[in-house]
C-alpha cells in the first residue's frame with residue numbers, strides 16, 4: 001500500500017496550549033481516513049498542518065510524496081480542501097462560486113454544471129450561496145473542493161450542524177467521492193459518522209492520537225459485553241437474576257448483570273445466546289434491542305472519560 005500522507009512527530013503550540021502534541025499518522029492511498037475527537041482535541045490544527053496551511057513547530061509531513069510546507073505549488077492541484085461554508089465569496093451564485101474556485105486552478109468554467117450535478121445542486125445553480133441551507137452549503141463547499149479533480153480531499157467536520165437527513169445525504173456523497181478512488185481525510189466529532197464512513201479512525205484527545213484502527217477493530221478489541229434490553233415489567237429484575245444464577249427453570253450465565261430503570265430491563269453479558277433463549281422462554285422479548293460496544297465505549301476506555309462532542 002502506498003502512503004498518501006505520512007506525518008511524524010507533529011507538534012504545534014499556541015502559547016501554553018499544546019494543540020498538537022506528538023502526532024504521527026499514515027494515510028493509505030484510496031483510504032477513507034477519519035480523525036475523531038471532541039472539541040479542542042487538535043483535529044483542525046492537525047489537518048491544517050497536513051494541508052500545508054500551518055507550519056508545525058516540530059515534526060515532518062509528506063503528502064503525496066511531497067512536503068506541504070512551505071506552500072508547495074506542485075501539490076495544490078492534487079489536493080482538495082473543503083472550505084467552511086462561511087468562506088464563500090460574497091454575492092456569488094452556487095455556479096459562480098465553483099467557476100471562481102475552478103479558475104484558480106485553470107479549470108474550464110463548463111465543469112461547474114458537472115460539479116453541481118455531482119453534488120445534487122443543479123436546481124440551485126443560480127442561487128446565491130448565502131441563501132442555501134446548511135446541507136446545501138456544505139455540498140457546494142465540497143463541489144468547490146473537487147472542482148479541479150484532486151486525488152486527495154480534506155474535509156473538516158463537514159456535517160456539523162446538519163439535520164439527520166442532510167447528514168445522511170452528505171454521507172452518501174462522501175462515500176461516492178471515496179469510491180471514485182480519491183483518498184479522503186475527514187475530521188469529525190460524531191462517533192457514528194466515524195464508525196459508518198471510515199476505513200480507519202484515529203481517536204484523538206488533548207493533541208494526541210490514542211489509537212488508530214478500523215472502527216470494527218477498535219470496538220472488537222474492547223471485549224465489551226453485549227447489552228440486551230427489553231421492556232420493563234415483562235420479567236422482574238430479581239427473578240431475572242435468579243434465573244441467570246441457574247435457579248429453578250434458569251440457566252447459569254455467570255457474567256450477566258441485570259438492571260431495570262423502570263422503562264427497560266437490561267442484561268449485559270459476553271454470552272448473549274443463553275440469555276436470549278431465557279428471555280424467549282419467559283416470553284419477555286417485547287421491545288428487544290441488542291447492542292454491542294460502540295466507539296463511545298472505545299473512547300471511554302482510552303481516556304477514562306465519557307465522550308462529549
Ligand code: ATP
Pocket residue numbers: 014017018019037038039040041042043044045046189
Ligand atoms: P473543534 O472540534 O472544536 O474544531 P479541534 O479538535 O479541531 O476542535 P483545534 O481547533 O485544532 O481542535 O484546537 C486545538 C486547541 O488549540 C484548542 O484548545 C484551541 O482552543 C486551540 N487553538 C486552535 N487554534 C488556535 C489559534 N489559532 N490560536 C490559539 N489557540 C488555538
